[in-house]
Amino acid sequence: MNRDHLKREWLELSEPWIKEAQEGRNPTRNGLLDKPMLEACGNVKGLKILDCGCGEGRFCRILVDKGAEYVFGLDLCEPMIEAAKELQSGSDTYRVADVQNLSFIEDGTFDLIVSYLNQCDLPDFDANNREVFRVLRSGGRFIVANLHPMRSAVGQWHRTDNGEKQHVILDRYFDEGERCWKMMGVEFTNFHRSLSTYTTGFIQAGFRIDAITEPTITREKLKLYPELDDELRVPNFIIYALRKP
């Protein structure tokens, strides 16, 4: 799958994605991932932050609201960046860029870098790791939310004849590479890698792993977002908290 094709898939997804992010319920973000992502980021007051694959800038705006000094959002797709710019406050800026090459950013620029469901989109996540490591200051942190490798392998539920979910099928775990999904009516490509490939990649890039979290949902949140009932049963997502020594 070449990079132009991958970009075209996201360009096609941009319009429904922006609408859902700005007007929808966003269960995965609001109900599940935002809280542990913000906990992993810690106190962001006064920090210079880079968001790799920022989409339409939703998490950048949250970080600004939490007191970040400056947030720089990068995304491959022009419509995402245009939508982010429309809502920018002054402490956040945006640019179209491929996060596998950050050559326009100087070494040691950022205190904190986030990647919120972006590494699973990258053919070369090692390149992203190397670039993030370079543009992070010493002692700075890299917070990565990703599809859980148990779920990016083969993602189907085994169901009874009447459609009830019985259990998740896990197969092709060690067969790393492209996986084709359908989201918002659009076919798009993700990259599956095992847990050991991810953790080894982080360590080889020079990061120390501070924590690995598998977010699940509270009973209270489940009342608000009943569509997240899977989350009590299987790990759909994972958050890596990394540090540049």
Ligand SMILES: C[S@@+](CC[C@H](N)C(=O)[O-])C[C@H]1O[C@@H](n2cnc3c(N)ncnc32)[C@H](O)[C@@H]1O
């Ligand atoms: C799953 S969305 C996540 C968006 C945002 N972080 C959020 O959580 O709402 C992935 C984003 O990564 C972007 N993307 C995909 N490949 C990229 C690349 N190589 N460089 C930069 N952005 C990329 C897509 O355009 C899309 O906006």
